Amino acid sequence: MPTIEFNGKQIEIDEDGYLLNLDDWSKEIGEIMARQDEMVLTDAHWEVINFLRQYYEKYQIAPMIKILVKEIAKVMGSEKGNTKYLYELFPDGPARQACRYAGLPKPTGCV
Amino acid sequence: MPTIEFNGKQIEIDEDGYLLNLDDWSKEIGEIMARQDEMVLTDAHWEVINFLRQYYEKYQIAPMIKILVKEIAKVMGSEKGNTKYLYELFPDGPARQACRYAGLPKPTGCV
Amino acid sequence: MSTESDTPLLDELEKGPFPSFVSEIKKAAAKNKMALDELKQLEKSYRDKRGYWKHGGIVGIRGYGSGIIGRHSSLPQEFPGVADFHTVRVNSVSGFFYTSDSLRQICDIWDRHGSGLLNMHGSTGDIILLGTSTEKLEPVFAEFSSRGWDLGGSGSSLRTPSCCIGPARCEWANIDTLDIIYNLTQEFQDEMHRPAFPYKFKIKAAGCAVDCIGAIARADCSIIGTWRGHIVVDQSAVAEYAKQGMDIQAEIVNLCPTGCMVYDGRELYINDEDCSRCMHCISRMTKALRPAGEKGATILIGSKAPFVIGATLSWVLVPFMKLEPPYDEFKALLKKIWEYWDEHGKNRERLGELVIRRGMREFLEFVGVKPSPQQVKEPRRDPFFYWKDEDFRRQ
């Protein structure tokens, strides 16, 4: 299994880069992941990531995209409440990037 | 509305003899009702009445006959676990007599 | 003006060719106060467009939990005659046969103790004696039972079984509907009079698939006569029908649902193997076509009115069963059915609803009937289904 090094510890991830053990997550892990994608996480990114984590904690599921988009509209202004902006922020998309950085389980199912 | 006199109080009943206010019930009310039917309530009767009240308290419904019959078998011996015995005990039947004496709501519906 | 009627609206319903129920009530009202108040209250209902009966009513006779429908007016002051207006369900005769004497007997009792109004018959098949008071119930029962009449079902009990006229006057009866119904009714008196089921249970028997009693639509257990064999064709009678103007191709052959008939302009051929015994051709050419072979019945279960899951029609449980006195095989099946229902049925859950809820397999296994394609219109469509360990062993 691949790993991410963090604080001298080897954090296990799966072949697509998702945490194998969700408890391993920390802000820094998210940042390391982003760095490997050559991304710098701004406040806007963190708004989304934090929303994802809160939502997951509350409901034990990742929000549907429409909910995510609405949330973004709330924090970033309604003109940014669309998938386009979401992909500007996370070019690999919410599932592949935002959820991964947020330390949520790997999305499955519908492909 | 007809009434039953008890302790000088007029307890309201409906045209079929069921209590209009379930809180009015007491053992004595049950006995008065039985007396009006020219019946004497034995322990066996009370087993059934008490079971009905407990069941109602717990589930807010009168038990189905099959449950009542099973209960009777439990307390009176399995040879008495049948409708015949139930009607020997309460000749007007569980709905018309036992439930009424037990101060349960008037059975409705299926006729 | 004193000539003005008290019941102007109902009077309208005395006009016209069809016999008037209003006239009937008036006839009874002429000598019976209960009937008079029934008339008056009904007029008020017509005026206000609503009924004036209270909900429910629990009354009955000693030793029985069923047979009486309690009914109270919601306007007892205004219409004291119907303050109590219970109906008595008297178990009718198989096939609804009567003698004039028996009818007079019923009338005499009812005039003495009730409203003088009755339904011949209720939908289930009882004689419905329409309206009497609580204290009259025991007398009514004593009068009837002492003369050989008993009450029918109500409540969560076996309801009065009923049947088509069958072998008494019909050439197509494959089973003795009258005897079956009489025999079952006698056998299951306790089930009828002392409600102990989760809900009502109805049995109806029709002598053939024509189903003149509507068994398939309104009985938890529907018995429908049928035969294993063929249809005997009397070609000269066929020719006679043709001669009398029947267009055999259009009226018979083209309407045969299985397409198993051929008419060559002279003779009619039936490919019996493909015939589904639907009864169309036989009913239209009764002189020419006759079922032959082993007679018996299809046993179906589950029909009922729309509550709670929507109306259901009965469906095939046993495709073919011989039905001869004392009908032991059928009775054994019925008891198993009740046992299953008793074990799993919820309060106010009809048999059909229960089987739909829990699936046919468990039920079939319990009552000991094998799966067969006759039980379904078509096999399941979705690839989701259960396996039991014994299925693995079987393979």
Add this chain to the structure above:
Amino acid sequence: MSTESDTPLLDELEKGPFPSFVSEIKKAAAKNKMALDELKQLEKSYRDKRGYWKHGGIVGIRGYGSGIIGRHSSLPQEFPGVADFHTVRVNSVSGFFYTSDSLRQICDIWDRHGSGLLNMHGSTGDIILLGTSTEKLEPVFAEFSSRGWDLGGSGSSLRTPSCCIGPARCEWANIDTLDIIYNLTQEFQDEMHRPAFPYKFKIKAAGCAVDCIGAIARADCSIIGTWRGHIVVDQSAVAEYAKQGMDIQAEIVNLCPTGCMVYDGRELYINDEDCSRCMHCISRMTKALRPAGEKGATILIGSKAPFVIGATLSWVLVPFMKLEPPYDEFKALLKKIWEYWDEHGKNRERLGELVIRRGMREFLEFVGVKPSPQQVKEPRRDPFFYWKDEDFRRQ
């Protein structure tokens, strides 16, 4: 023995007349390591009677949330060539038309970056490039997109719409299926590439009720060409069919579901008013019968595979809609449909399931389509139904 094959089981599937997928894999394996490990892992699956693919896999290309199916071997040590073995869904051409050059272009790219194996086509209609590694995804996409090819749908997005060959080579097309599908695909690129729906959404277009694309069975929105008008009969062509041995009565008239045809042995008459445009007669007598009148389409919704409530077929939403470029009326409807789904759909709930769950009325009102008997096979059976205040006002 060195001559013994590594893949004895799969080798069995190289025998026989039908072209062998095993031979195809072997051809690719001869020059491609990924394909070789695919072959070997498959042999192991055949031996063990189970697949060896890990569940899921989330990979993709930048800016897109769909178009790639992630796939990893569960035995990466044993079969490193397929440790990553993702598929790339390339959006095919309307009607699945290709030129030899375009095919070679696809092959060249795929040999450079992938397994050299592909499906022409996947069930939805994509070109399925079968197996490449994560780091090859961007290169593959760059190669394709720079040459005018884009990815198809996957995930909770609009899936690659597809259609029958329609007007390109079929005499019965009532609509330009190819153009509609091309136009819609272009219009809804964002909906296809960036999943934002509650679940997948499929669109398929057939030129007529023959439905050579299976639109009615596997599209959330099925577009099926039809016409309002009649069928033009060329009686001399009818006579020609008869001459060539067609039994017009048996093969055509008797199989017409509406019984609206009459053949007198010479000429064929159609009562157009009763024709349901089922296409049977037209398909069997293409030289003699031709639809005429206004062309358009029936819009149906809701079909899908069995999860969760059982398989569904699409049902009629709009009985008739003209479909001409730029298809604005249809697009507006589609957007309303998505809006409704977006508002009410649960996660992983297909449109059809949603409409079944909430009932047709709310949906019809939302998307602005009137109720019409064409939407149902039959009206409801049970007398339970809703009323809204506006219904009272309407009366």
Add this chain to the structure above:
Amino acid sequence: MDLPKRKTDIGPPNYRDFLPPVISKNYGDWKYHEVLSPGVMVHHAGSGEKIWTVRVASPRLLSTDTVRELADIADKYCGGYLRFTTRNNVEFLVSDEAMLCPLQLELNDKKYMIGGIGPRISNIVHTQGWVHCHSAATDASGLVKALMDEFADYFTTKELPNKVRLAVACCTNMCGAVHCSDIALVAIHRKAPKVNHDSVKNTCELPSTIAACPTGAISPDSSKKSVKINDDKCMYCGNCFTVCSCLEINNPDFDGVAIVAGGKVGSLRSDPKFSRLVVPFIKNNPPRWPEVVEAVSNILDAYAAGAKKHERVGEWIERIGWEKFFRITGLKFTYQHIDDFTIARETFRTSAAFKW
């Protein structure tokens, strides 16, 4: 008056004691029958014996006077033997052919309607209505009378393509066979029940009440020891009222009648069928419900004009298609017609073939 001694569980009398001798003798040996006129038929036994049947209409709700009159007539012409049919008609069972004509003359004299045999309209199966049932949202007997007056000719003389079975149910409990009738009326409500909170706790079993609702519209209102009803979910079926009298569903301003059609129970030609909704609502307009009578006539006329010989109403409609049925009857197709109950999706048109 002294009462005789009661007996229990004796069951009904034995039918054998009620059969005319010719029936007893030829029981189970009938060969065929002939319909001699709309109200007279004769059954031929293997023995060569015959039994004639003369059928007359009955309003089902009878006075003892009328029953006695029937008995007297039976005595006069058929040895006292008569029966009732499963549709509540009266059948005089005549063993002596010579009695046929005088019997009919007397019946005519007494204004009995003779008929109902063969491909025509027989009696209307119906239920209690305002005459006796607490649940009724219309009166059944009145509707039946109004309809049968209109269709009297179809009982006594005129033919139709096949039998047309009419029925009336005064509420959705449907005590008639409305759900499988050629044309039937069922009374419905259109407003959610009003909860009489004060009585609920003394009168109703909450769990049963909640379970009674097919749509899950009822939930406990624990503060009131009562229930609350979600108006949006309620489809006014009244099942909750059946188990709990405190949920008043009757509402004269909104109650009325729906018309369903196309059902049957026999298996001839096509499987038994459910009736389907054709007219969602017509207001109660007693005493003669003219709008209902007109709507039923409209359907009947279309059937009479369009059906092939032997086709039942439902068979005719299925052959021409429901879309054509609505077109030719001019009935309005509304949201209410589209099923949204348990098997709704099976009624959606999953085909591209239909008529305009």
Add this chain to the structure above:
Amino acid sequence: MDLPKRKTDIGPPNYRDFLPPVISKNYGDWKYHEVLSPGVMVHHAGSGEKIWTVRVASPRLLSTDTVRELADIADKYCGGYLRFTTRNNVEFLVSDEAMLCPLQLELNDKKYMIGGIGPRISNIVHTQGWVHCHSAATDASGLVKALMDEFADYFTTKELPNKVRLAVACCTNMCGAVHCSDIALVAIHRKAPKVNHDSVKNTCELPSTIAACPTGAISPDSSKKSVKINDDKCMYCGNCFTVCSCLEINNPDFDGVAIVAGGKVGSLRSDPKFSRLVVPFIKNNPPRWPEVVEAVSNILDAYAAGAKKHERVGEWIERIGWEKFFRITGLKFTYQHIDDFTIARETFRTSAAFKW
């Protein structure tokens, strides 16, 4: 190697650029077609021009070598124009009649199977199976190969009463059109999933997993932060596995194939139909699944022998009745055949008319 610059959201190429000139010219103006042989047809345009189509079978799973070969052949005989059908066959679009014969000769030489047009068996619609999908309970390509070898004659020469559409789905997600095919295979499981409790909490969304179950067999196991499965309720559909990889449903000892039949998608003659279960289970027996092939042959033979011209499998079965279908095929009718899923009661036989 330098990569070209990527573009996004350009959509597919325009189909107009891929049409043979004769199609472009006569687009939408076709008048009729003639089937010249099982693999060759010609379409006539209003202009009088024609396009010939030569169809060959394809295993769908192709190597680039084969695709290039197809391209080369197309270049040689049809100006490079070819297409794939909706059932994955290859169609060479020939504008020059003179090319027809040489094209077919070369195709024969190269062992391509020419055919599939008209009332016969065309290619089998299928899905990934063990070749690529994690969900597969069988291999699709192998089954297809085994079946098509058996039925090759029905592709190349022999006729049937009508087209027979076969399909294979390697799990109950049914990515093929199995649910509406004349005869189709669908792979199924027969044991409840095993829960890998340790991974569930890191891998699966509990609410989604629970919601995925059609029978409500899954409930939370809060102590383990996982789920538990009620084996009695589980019908092994595998939908939970789709959303949660930790619910291992694959079980080689119990997995296999069910056969369904009688579906169709076109609206000709009769409405589109679902396929119905005919054989509940046959064990996976790779590489050639002989028992499956035999069972399908059995059904096909019965159809070929019994159906009328133009009748599809489902139309034939509905005409003769399912009870007769089971009798003449000798297939066993089991508990599994009786529906107990969402619309079960609509499949029960509510009629007294049926065959023995």
